[in-house]
Amino acid sequence: MVILRVNPMVGLFERADGPKQVIQPMPILFFKSKIWRGGLAALILFLAGGLAAAQNCATTIESDDALRFKPEKIEIPLACKTFTVTLKHTGRLPKLAMGHNWVLAKLSDLDGVSRTGMLAGAEHNYVDPKDARVLAHTSVVGGAESASVMFDVAKLVPGERYGFVCTFAGHSPVMRGVIVLK
Numbered sequence: 001m002v003i004l005r006v007n008p009m010v011g012l013f014e015r016a017d018g019p020k021q022v023i024q025p026m027p028i029l030f031f032k033s034k035i036w037r038g039g040l041a042a043l044i045l046f047l048a049g050g051l052a053a054a055q056n057c058a059t060t061i062e063s064d065d066a067l068r069f070k071p072e073k074i075e076i077p078l079a080c081k082t083f084t085v086t087l088k089h090t091g092r093l094p095k096l097a098m099g100h101n102w103v104l105a106k107l108s109d110l111d112g113v114s115r116t117g118m119l120a121g122a123e124h125n126y127v128d129p130k131d132a133r134v135l136a137h138t139s140v141v142g143g144a145e146s147a148s149v150m151f152d153v154a155k156l157v158p159g160e161r162y163g164f165v166c167t168f169a170g171h172s173p174v175m176r177g178v179i180v181l182k
Protein backbone atom coordinates (compact mmCIF):
# COMPACT_ATOMS: atom_id res chain seq x y z
CA MET A 1 0.00 0.00 0.00
CA VAL A 2 1.22 3.49 -0.84
CA ILE A 3 1.24 5.88 2.06
CA LEU A 4 1.10 9.53 1.13
CA ARG A 5 2.14 12.29 3.41
CA VAL A 6 1.87 15.98 2.77
CA ASN A 7 5.10 17.90 2.56
CA PRO A 8 4.07 21.30 3.94
CA MET A 9 7.13 23.00 2.45
CA VAL A 10 6.11 22.53 -1.16
CA GLY A 11 2.49 21.53 -0.77
CA LEU A 12 2.98 18.35 -2.77
CA PHE A 13 2.17 14.78 -1.93
CA GLU A 14 5.11 12.45 -1.48
CA ARG A 15 5.36 8.73 -1.13
CA ALA A 16 6.54 7.99 2.36
CA ASP A 17 7.97 4.61 1.44
CA GLY A 18 10.39 3.40 -1.17
CA PRO A 19 12.44 5.64 -3.41
CA LYS A 20 11.88 9.31 -3.00
CA GLN A 21 9.24 10.16 -5.54
CA VAL A 22 7.08 13.20 -5.76
CA ILE A 23 3.49 12.70 -6.83
CA GLN A 24 1.98 15.93 -7.91
CA PRO A 25 -1.71 16.71 -7.56
CA MET A 26 -3.74 16.63 -10.79
CA PRO A 27 -3.98 20.37 -11.43
CA ILE A 28 -0.19 20.70 -11.47
CA LEU A 29 0.21 17.68 -13.74
CA PHE A 30 -2.35 19.23 -16.08
CA PHE A 31 -0.58 22.59 -16.27
CA LYS A 32 2.74 20.84 -16.95
CA SER A 33 1.32 18.58 -19.65
CA LYS A 34 1.91 19.00 -23.37
CA ILE A 35 -1.84 19.02 -23.93
CA TRP A 36 -2.15 22.18 -21.89
CA ARG A 37 0.81 23.87 -23.61
CA GLY A 38 -0.54 22.94 -27.04
CA GLY A 39 -3.95 24.25 -26.07
CA LEU A 40 -2.47 27.51 -24.77
CA ALA A 41 -0.51 28.03 -27.99
CA ALA A 42 -3.67 27.38 -30.02
CA LEU A 43 -5.62 29.83 -27.87
CA ILE A 44 -3.01 32.58 -28.36
CA LEU A 45 -2.99 31.99 -32.13
CA PHE A 46 -6.79 32.10 -32.17
CA LEU A 47 -6.89 35.40 -30.26
CA ALA A 48 -4.17 36.94 -32.45
CA GLY A 49 -6.01 35.83 -35.59
CA GLY A 50 -9.24 37.33 -34.28
CA LEU A 51 -7.51 40.64 -33.61
CA ALA A 52 -6.05 40.82 -37.13
CA ALA A 53 -9.43 39.95 -38.64
CA ALA A 54 -11.13 42.60 -36.53
CA GLN A 55 -8.72 45.22 -37.84
CA ASN A 56 -9.33 44.17 -41.45
CA CYS A 57 -6.41 45.84 -43.20
CA ALA A 58 -7.69 45.22 -46.73
CA THR A 59 -10.81 45.83 -48.74
CA THR A 60 -12.24 45.31 -52.20
CA ILE A 61 -14.03 48.06 -54.06
CA GLU A 62 -16.08 47.41 -57.17
CA SER A 63 -16.66 49.45 -60.27
CA ASP A 64 -18.63 48.61 -63.40
CA ASP A 65 -19.68 49.92 -66.79
CA ALA A 66 -21.56 52.75 -65.10
CA LEU A 67 -19.53 55.48 -63.44
CA ARG A 68 -19.60 54.40 -59.83
CA PHE A 69 -17.60 52.91 -57.00
CA LYS A 70 -19.21 50.43 -54.67
CA PRO A 71 -18.93 51.14 -51.77
CA GLU A 72 -18.31 54.88 -51.80
CA LYS A 73 -16.82 54.81 -48.31
CA ILE A 74 -13.74 52.93 -47.10
CA GLU A 75 -12.88 52.57 -43.43
CA ILE A 76 -9.16 52.36 -42.65
CA PRO A 77 -8.15 51.34 -39.12
CA LEU A 78 -5.21 53.42 -37.91
CA ALA A 79 -4.03 50.27 -36.11
CA CYS A 80 -3.15 48.75 -39.51
CA LYS A 81 0.49 49.11 -40.58
CA THR A 82 -0.45 48.80 -44.24
CA PHE A 83 -3.78 48.80 -46.03
CA THR A 84 -4.57 47.09 -49.31
CA VAL A 85 -7.28 48.19 -51.73
CA THR A 86 -8.30 45.88 -54.55
CA LEU A 87 -10.24 47.52 -57.36
CA LYS A 88 -12.45 45.07 -59.23
CA HIS A 89 -14.12 45.97 -62.51
CA THR A 90 -17.28 43.87 -62.73
CA GLY A 91 -18.33 45.33 -66.08
CA ARG A 92 -17.59 44.17 -69.65
CA LEU A 93 -16.24 47.23 -71.43
CA PRO A 94 -12.51 47.35 -72.22
CA LYS A 95 -10.27 49.74 -70.33
CA LEU A 96 -9.79 52.05 -73.30
CA ALA A 97 -13.52 52.82 -73.25
CA MET A 98 -14.48 52.32 -69.59
CA GLY A 99 -11.25 52.07 -67.61
CA HIS A 100 -11.18 52.85 -63.90
CA ASN A 101 -8.46 53.45 -61.38
CA TRP A 102 -8.48 54.15 -57.66
CA VAL A 103 -6.51 57.16 -56.49
CA LEU A 104 -6.08 58.16 -52.85
CA ALA A 105 -5.51 61.78 -51.84
CA LYS A 106 -6.69 64.42 -49.39
CA LEU A 107 -10.32 65.34 -50.13
CA SER A 108 -9.17 68.87 -50.97
CA ASP A 109 -6.66 67.46 -53.51
CA LEU A 110 -9.04 65.20 -55.46
CA ASP A 111 -9.79 67.83 -58.13
CA GLY A 112 -6.09 68.67 -58.53
CA VAL A 113 -4.90 65.07 -58.91
CA SER A 114 -7.73 64.45 -61.38
CA ARG A 115 -6.51 67.34 -63.55
CA THR A 116 -2.85 66.29 -63.55
CA GLY A 117 -3.91 62.67 -64.03
CA MET A 118 -5.94 63.43 -67.12
CA LEU A 119 -2.96 65.29 -68.62
CA ALA A 120 -0.66 62.35 -67.80
CA GLY A 121 -2.89 60.15 -69.94
CA ALA A 122 -3.53 56.44 -70.37
CA GLU A 123 0.16 55.47 -70.57
CA HIS A 124 0.55 56.66 -66.95
CA ASN A 125 -2.74 55.16 -65.74
CA TYR A 126 -4.10 58.72 -65.58
CA VAL A 127 -1.81 59.52 -62.66
CA ASP A 128 0.98 62.09 -62.89
CA PRO A 129 3.99 60.30 -61.38
CA LYS A 130 5.36 63.68 -60.23
CA ASP A 131 2.19 64.65 -58.36
CA ALA A 132 3.08 64.21 -54.66
CA ARG A 133 -0.55 64.76 -53.69
CA VAL A 134 -1.29 61.22 -54.90
CA LEU A 135 -0.86 59.04 -51.79
CA ALA A 136 -1.61 55.71 -53.48
CA HIS A 137 -3.17 54.49 -56.71
CA THR A 138 -3.96 51.37 -58.70
CA SER A 139 -3.41 50.93 -62.41
CA VAL A 140 -6.36 51.31 -64.78
CA VAL A 141 -8.56 48.21 -65.11
CA GLY A 142 -11.14 47.29 -67.73
CA GLY A 143 -14.06 44.84 -67.60
CA ALA A 144 -13.38 41.64 -65.60
CA GLU A 145 -9.97 42.93 -64.51
CA SER A 146 -8.73 43.88 -61.07
CA ALA A 147 -5.72 45.62 -59.55
CA SER A 148 -4.45 46.12 -56.02
CA VAL A 149 -2.38 48.69 -54.21
CA MET A 150 -0.87 48.49 -50.73
CA PHE A 151 0.18 51.61 -48.87
CA ASP A 152 1.48 52.61 -45.44
CA VAL A 153 -1.30 53.74 -43.13
CA ALA A 154 1.25 56.05 -41.43
CA LYS A 155 0.85 58.31 -44.51
CA LEU A 156 -2.62 59.20 -43.26
CA VAL A 157 -2.80 61.88 -40.58
CA PRO A 158 -5.62 61.56 -38.02
CA GLY A 159 -7.92 64.55 -38.28
CA GLU A 160 -7.16 65.12 -42.00
CA ARG A 161 -9.92 64.26 -44.49
CA TYR A 162 -9.11 61.85 -47.31
CA GLY A 163 -10.99 60.56 -50.30
CA PHE A 164 -10.58 58.57 -53.47
CA VAL A 165 -11.35 59.22 -57.10
CA CYS A 166 -11.16 57.61 -60.52
CA THR A 167 -8.99 59.87 -62.66
CA PHE A 168 -9.82 58.19 -65.98
CA ALA A 169 -10.77 60.93 -68.46
CA GLY A 170 -14.12 62.41 -67.52
CA HIS A 171 -14.87 60.12 -64.56
CA SER A 172 -13.62 62.22 -61.64
CA PRO A 173 -16.68 64.45 -61.19
CA VAL A 174 -18.85 61.45 -60.31
CA MET A 175 -16.52 58.58 -59.43
CA ARG A 176 -15.32 59.43 -55.96
CA GLY A 177 -15.70 58.41 -52.36
CA VAL A 178 -14.51 59.13 -48.86
CA ILE A 179 -12.04 57.54 -46.46
CA VAL A 180 -12.97 57.15 -42.82
CA LEU A 181 -10.03 56.77 -40.42
CA LYS A 182 -10.90 54.87 -37.28
Ligand SMILES: [Cu+2]
Pocket residue numbers: 098099100101166167168171175
Ligand atom coordinates in the same frame (compact mmCIF):
# COMPACT_ATOMS: atom_id res chain seq x y z
CU1 LIG B 1 -13.52 55.44 -63.87
